[in-house]
Amino acid sequence: MDREKILTVLNKALAQEHACFIRYKTHAAVITGPYVKPISEQLDEIAEDEERHARDLRDRITGLGGTPTMEVTEADLIPAVTLEEILRVNIEEEKKAIALYQEILDMIPREQRLLYETIEHILQDEQEHLEELQRLQS
Ligand SMILES: [Fe+2]
Ligand SMILES: [Fe+2]
Structure with a gap:
């Protein structure tokens, strides 16, 4: 496992969670x-849930000897007001998050139980968010 590469992608996910x-x-x-x-x-x-994901990512990043970012991914700060807009924006964003966490999971050897399970759990939450939002779509 390339530690630096993992840290970079975990911080990318953290900045996204902040947003x-x-x-x-x-x-x-x-x-x-x-x-x-x-x-x-x-x-x-x-x-x-997203705040909990950020907290868990910070713990894993410091655990790997890295420094958790305080950055916020501005591209993910998308304003919306009506239910229709809010669902459209967040369904797209959840799909993006799912793709990123799947990519991260594929980079982690299964023996790295703590890191693997943390990311797997976050990924499950994001899939749940997507389902919840899709159920609200008429
Ligand atoms: Fe999240
Ligand atoms: Fe989510």
Whole structure:
């Protein structure tokens, strides 16, 4: 396993998680229309998952002797207000996150249990987020 390469890609994921947290929290705050309360709560819960992902990534990065980035991937900060826009944006973003975590998982030898399982767990969460959002699409 190329430690430097893994650290680079873990920090890329961390910067993306920072953006996901901000994006979901903002969408939860600005959403309008019917069923605002339950949908806002659902987006808020997803934001909390993204924050947990960021925390877990920081732990793995420091565990590998790296420094967790404080960067935010600006391209992932996409404003949206209506439910339709919010779902469209976040479904695309979740698909992007899933592709990145799949790519990271493929780089990690299975013997690296802690790192492998951390990424596998995050990937499962992102797949769950995608399913949740797709269920809200009419
Ligand atoms: Fe995440
Ligand atoms: Fe997610």
